[in-house]
Amino acid sequence: MSEMRSLLADAAARAMSGAGEAFSPALWRALEDAGLAAAWLAEDKGGAGADLGDTMAILRVAGRHALAAPLAETLLAAWLLSESRLAIPAGPLSIAPVERGALPTLARAGKGWRLSGEARHVPWARDAKALAVLATHDGRIHVARVAVDKSALTHGENLAGEPRDAVRFGDVVLAADAVAPAGVDFDALWRRGALCRAATMAGALDEVLDLTVRYCGERVQFGRPIGKFQAIQQQVAELAAMVAASGVAADAASAAAERGNATFAIAAAKARIGEAAGPAAAIAHQVHGAMGFAREHRLNLYTRRLWSWREEFGDESYWWGWLGRAAARVGGDALWPFLTGPRDEAKP
């Protein structure tokens, strides 16, 4: 790990440790002060000049701390806006839409624009100052910077209690400089979102393993720590292997993204980690017994997030399907060269 990356990861751990279980302006200020909220931006734009890999290292730490803040979403929004040469507002941000389907539409309104449509399950919409919205105009994809109108939100939460709000764009009027042709398309947002979730999930899985190993040493039954029982050891070893695979998959996707050709590695990572999330959480809960089923124990902060995040930016079925169709297109004889690369791919 580079020195820059270690410094950022350490700064992230300092800013995130001890934070509460709910979003707060104080937590956001701590992230901003540590240079994390605008990490992707150049230093002269208030960022840390971090590359994609650095950012994934930060998100891995966020996963380990069950960070209750839209850090990945703010980074994604800033990226969408900067790729489209739009100004980036201060404060927490989010992106929309995050699900496949018809994009909202833009129409000319005098010198400005009018935005119509809706987006579901928008992460942290209620806590965001603004959204970067992908929308179509005349068959072309644009990015619109939209201040969050609290009255246009219908609150919803994922299994972890994180805000996933429905946002209605009822002919929102936007200034001319709030809209520009998009530098990227929805697939690119989806890919980068999947990469962010993969890194965060890998971090959450690291913590699930640590919590489980610790509990194995603390909990005494039949006169010995439960970790001394082979039945427990076999399960925890299986958990450790899944967690290791998830970390490696996330690192591989991050490294591929830095090189520029990453769809395949991101697909593999999101699918592999998404597949691990269910059985990993199941083992952790089995080992923790009733204690892990209680909200007062930290385990659920991670397992409920894992169950939620595996659905976002493409679940296993989505990315398995993508990988399987790619493999089928190249065929059996060319499969091995395809798997080992190099492959011709879109940038993340």
Add this chain to the structure above:
Amino acid sequence: MQGPLRFRQIELPPAAEALRAELRRFLADERQAGHFTPDFEGWGGFSPEFSRAIGARGWIGMTWPKEYGGGGRSPLERYVLTEEMLAAGAPTRAHWVADRQSGPTILRFGTEQQKRTYLPAIARGECYFCIGMSEPDSGSDLASIRTRATKVAGGWEIEGTKIWTSNAHRCHMMILLARTSPRGEDRHAGMTQFLIELATPGIAVRPIYNLANEHDFNEVAFDRAFVPDDRVIGETGNGWNQVTSELAFERSGPERWLSTYGLLRELVDAVGPEPGAKEAEAIGRLIAQLVTLRSMSISVAGMLAEGETPNVEAAVVKDLGTNFEQEIPAVARRLIPHAARAPDFAHALDHAILWAPAFTIRGGTREVLRGIIARALGLR
């Protein structure tokens, strides 16, 4: 940073990728010339001709020093060699154990004379080894072996039986683990490794047919077989430490996740270029697992290249990898119904089903591997 399991992201160096291109040309030519037809088991068939051909190219013992006939190249280059051979279904079985395990043991613990005698012959693809560890009453509990070496004038006399010895009937040599002093309080003490010429009087090799009705396994009985003193490997009594020091080499390589790759290749062809959603998802799942295992395996090769001994990481690769090898036939049979199977696919599938039980037993059972992982986590 991530606890006791350390998998670092490793990029294969340009030299390794250049070797890959060379290997692909060679393997395509060999196939074209009819020197081999791809085998459906990743470890491939037993072909002394093929072994000599790749030995001549410096592709056996390629990480060993040149003075012993090696290539002086990096474990990452050897990694690429291994995965290309396995993916192509090349017949590597004859030299496999000598290249992966026996040679490195001799190199690390052997005498100068042993190195000069055996390593160049192994590297030429002319001298094949088998592993004499398991016994009828000692499998996972290797320290319980009873084969005994008794000191006699000028050497040792071996008495006992080894079992599940792959290829003993067509190898020249065995590295034998035997007790040289009775089992005491330290059950890992008192064992010694010997270089055994299988043609020695007093050694009887009997076939054991496996589930696929193939003759791979053997039982090897030692009836007062004599071994000269200069065939002791390393220190007398240090056998356990020597055996366990090579585990990372044995457990992390592509042979632990590519054994049924040939079936995956057939499966991709069987579903065709435009598969349905069910077929695409099932194949995509296997691919996500395969490329992740490959990254893990490369990471371990990178640690070996740095001189580390990543035994726990290797155990993780083998546990996940061999489960994956078993998963391929399980998926393939559900996607392509019995009546719809073309002959090549059916052959690959049947072979994989019959071999699958071995994957999570050979080279360390699933239960033993998970015990090693649990110990590293501090549970035992």
